[in-house]
Amino acid sequence: MAAMSERPAPLPEHRAPVFLARGLTKTYHMGTTEVHALRGVDLGIHAGEFVVLLGPSGSGKSTLLNILGGLDTPTAGEVRFLEHELSKADEAELTRYRREHVGFVFQFYNLIPSLTARENVALVTDIAERPMAPEEALEWVGLGERLDHFPSQLSGGEQQRVAIARAVVKRPDVLLCDEPTGALDYETGKLVLEVIARINADLGTTAMVITHNAAIAGMADRVLRLGNGRIVGETRPERKLTPAEISW
Amino acid sequence: MKAIDRKLLRDLWSLKTQVVSIALVIVCGIGGFIASFSTHDSLVWSREHYYDTARFPHIFATAKRAPLALVEKIRAIPGVSEVETRVVRDAQLSLEGVVPPMIARLIGVDFARPPGMSRLTLKSGRWPVPGMAGEAVVNQRFLEARRLKLGVRAQVLINGKLERLTIVGTALSPEYIYATRGGGMPDDEWFGVLWVDAKALAAGFNMEGAFNSVLLRLAHGASTGAAVDALDRLLEPYGGFGAVGREDQVSHKIVSQEINQQRVFGLVLPSIFLLVAAFILNVVLHRQVNAQRGEIAALKALGYEDRAIAWHYLKLASVIVLIGAAIGIGLGWRLGRAMTGLYTDFFHFPQFYFRLLPWVVLAGCGAALAAAFGGALAAIRNIVRLRAAEALRPPAPAEFRPLLVERLGYARIFTPGQRMILRNLERTPVRAALTIAGIAGSVAILLSGTFWVDAVEYFIDVQFNQVQRANVFVGFAEPVAHTARNDLAHLPGVARAETWRAIPVRLVAGHRHYRTALTGLADDANLQRIIDRDLRGSKPVPGGVLLTTRLANRLGVVPGDTLVAEMLEGKRIKAEVRVAGTVRELAGMNAYMRLEDLNLLAREGPVVSVAGLRVDRGEEPRLLERLKEVPAAAVVIVTRTLLETFRATSAKNILFFTAILTGFAATIAIGVVYNNARIQLAERAWELASLRVLGFTRGEVSVLLLGELALEIAAAIPLGCVAGYWLSWFIISLMQHGEVMEFPLMILPDTYLYAAAVVVAAGIVSALIVRNRIDNLDLVAVLKTRE
Secondary structure (H helix, E strand, O other), X not given: OHHHHHOOOOOHHXXXXXXXXXXXXXXXXXXXXXXXXXXXXXXXXXXXXXXXXXXXXXXXXXXXXXXXXXXXXXXEEEEEEOOEEHHHOOHHHHHHHHHHHEEEEOOXXXXXXXXXXXXXXXXXXXXXXXXXXXHHHHHHOOOOOOOOOOHHHOOHHHHHHHHHHHHHOOOOOEEXXXXXXXXXOHHHHHHXXXXXXXXXXXXXXXXXXXXXXXXXXXXXXXXXXXXXXXXXXXXXXXXXXXXXXXXX | OOHHHHHHHHHHHHOHHHHXXXXXXXXXXXXHHHHHHHHHHHHHHHHHHHHHHOOOOOEEEEEEEEEOOHHHHHHOOOOEEEEEEEOEEEEEEEEOOOOOOEXXXXXXXXXXXXXXXXOOEEEXXXXXXXXXXXXXXXXXXXXXXXXXXXXXXXXXXXXXXXXXXXXXEEEXXXXXXXXXXXXXXXXXXXEEEXXXXXXXXXXXXXXXXXXXXXEEEEOOOOOHHHHHHHHXXXXXXXXXXXXXXXXXXXXXXXXXXXXXXXXXXXXXXXXXXXXHHHHHHXXXXXXXXXXXXXXXXXXXXXXXXXXXXXXXXXXXXXXXXXXXXXXXXXXXXXHHHHHHHHHHHHHOOOXXXXXXXXXXXXXXXXXXXXXXXXXXXXXXXXXXXXXXXXXXXXXXXXXXXXXXXXXXXOHHHOOHHHHHHHHHHHHOHHHHHHHHHHHHHHHHHHHHHHOHHHHHHHHXXXXXXXXXXXXXXXXXXXXXXOOHHHHHHOOOOEEEEEEEEEEEEEEEEOOXXXXXXEEEEOXXXXXXXXXXXXOOEEOOOOOOEEEEHHHHHHHOOOOOOXXXXXXXXXXXXXXXXXXXXXXXXXXXXXXXXXXXXXXXXXOOOOEEEEEEEEEOOOOHHHHHHHHOOOXXXXXXXXXXXXXXXXXXXXXXXXXXXXXXXHHHHHHHHXXXXXXXXXXXXXXXXXXXXXXXXXXXXXXXXHHHHHHHHHHHHHXXXXXXXXXXXXXXXXXXXXXXXXOOEOXXXXXXXXXXXXXXXXXXXXXXXXHHHHHHHHHOOXXXXXXXXXX
């Protein structure tokens, strides 16, 4: 594993890291028990990288992603995104950071049920600085024909693609996806992964994807394995596979 | 339109039944508030406007006979700007076609020159021809009460001589908005005010070159008290009866009391309603926003600022409030106009004035908006405070624990379903308490609006069955020998006759004084009794005077104190009397003595001035016919018509008001219960659908949800009854400033039942609607997503 990581990287390694984390720790209090979600994580992510986070439930993947995405703050340690010191930011700064730089995709889509596909995407274009048109983003994810459908009228895969369109429409610097295929069947899951890969490749958006599914790791530039709140392994696939090439 | 605003509109649409029910609560709160405040304000304004244009005097005084030369001295009293003198006399009146005798107040007017004060407004017919005796205008209310037509002939007894008069018109006077001869209640049927030619009246009563009534207007800022005292000193040698300011002028006093009563209903009840509506709105919006936790989290993750999210939900609250306010203002305005119109007719104000002051609208809407914002913000603050990551997760499973009864070892008395209901209640005590408080609040306002029927009926029972037990009262023009009792007892149909003495009197204690009648009752009096509000009977005490508690308070005296009784008829004796006791009567400002004591005090023999007769039903017409032939009988009053008058005036106003408020209270109750059911469904839909997936039937699942609501309603009803009792007590105690009567706090079991039934009915209707939604829960959706 160590040998693999020393292999010269084919891609964005020469660029400056967008994310830099040192000694990230996160402790939750659940009633009377303390949960150590992260126990000192060091990390650097480079612009345009496609990073997959693998690990069992409770390994700290979501916590790490949430902190990188400005949804949460660490209990100890430092994390910065370019010039933004996320670990010291207050809620207002984190909100601005999310608004300007981050696109999220969640396992359960988190669409607003009372808004159509187009309107869910417009929710972001209304507050972003130089977004694409909502229609363009939906076209991108292959939903150009279903603009005016409500979430309840869309399949799970379609809903997830709306969520991706909503995430990328603002041309974010990073796309953070938490189990984007977790609630989807095989075919639909692959369709969603294709979209994510295309965004990473065509728009140069840094992408981080959490998954249980080791097969997806083949698509990544780099794979980080988490266990018990720490990074326990890092691999770089020899050849970056396309979603069509992977199967599980 | 921004996407987030579209969300607002769609949310409003999908919540439409709840939006409507919350808006209705606001409609009732704001509508009642605006209707009542505008009515009260318009009435005060109308009265002031009427007083201004009709030049209502500031001071009123009567004397036996004062020379016109005194006018210059009166004019010289500091602060007096205008003086008007006239002749006013009461006389026996009979009308063609009307059997019992009545009393006319004859007021001399020079119809060629309109009076400078207490100007008349002609309502129908014409003015009498100036200088022509034999024509009169009468007060509008008398004509209406007697259902007379213009042109009717009247006869009045002037100095022992019958004079004929023709009624040629009706008029309104600011002095006789309420016409009464001194009693607390208007007696429009028995007491008519007739304005007649001044010269003829003066000649008839030998009052040429003299006056017995004087009206004063004061310069702005002048002291009423000082002018009253000065006028009293001037009139003293001429048999002055004591001058009074506006606050003691009988008509003004009753009008003010009616308006004041209206204020209590109009200001206090709607304010309480608005508060309850505001509270409910607060609770409902709090829970509504809580139910959208997931969507708020998603907005946060997308980069929406806390402020923007808060503003989004405040807009939701504002739209609901604005819908409610728009309808509420419209409804309040219409109702206010209608009520002001009714009162204007009732008071016979010559002109209709209605206004809705901007501050009333602003206060009503502001209170509703503040309550809505408070509720929404409290909920938003809790969610926004969460880190976005935390808000995205469903709330951690709440910590449940066995119920207290289970911990005590009685676990087996409940089924698992019942335990779920009870644990849920126990786990969220604040939420359960708020729900219960909301429902209890609506029970309380229902009670406080409805119990008036009981109070009024109780009042009527006490006053007309316990206190005044005669069906016919006879007033004598002059005191007669007490043997009149035997003569009356032998009249046809009379089962029992009693007589007593009533002397008009001014009671003085230090600088306080009050005009009333001193009543001397026989020891065996049974047709006119002294009954306190708890139905305990009292008797006058030997050697002293027994006062209605309100009168004692007004005079600032307690038992043992001494006061001066200045008698205003007969020998006009001034005598000191000891206050022997007080009695908490529901009506009147009465002073009682034993008949013998009073006769002794007045230095008269055994005389009486009033008789009460108990008459067999059906014999009444024959008796009235016979009474017409009894020359001493100046006035005959049938209590049945007094009761009718009371029902048509005070009682009608109170009940009209409370009917409207009860409607509002019922609407609020339905709004509360329905919203609670809907929110509970929204909060627990996922859990209930999961149970359905596990194989629970629709019925079983419904019981879980509605069981909680049923328990909350069951807990709220007794609490609401207690709260309603105290709320009613509070409202009643605010009304006790009224002089003439006080209402007892009387709530019958039926009224409690009615309030409970309205809330239970609201619960059943809500349950049916919610049950329908439970039946249509989307089970598949539940399996797919977690929230």
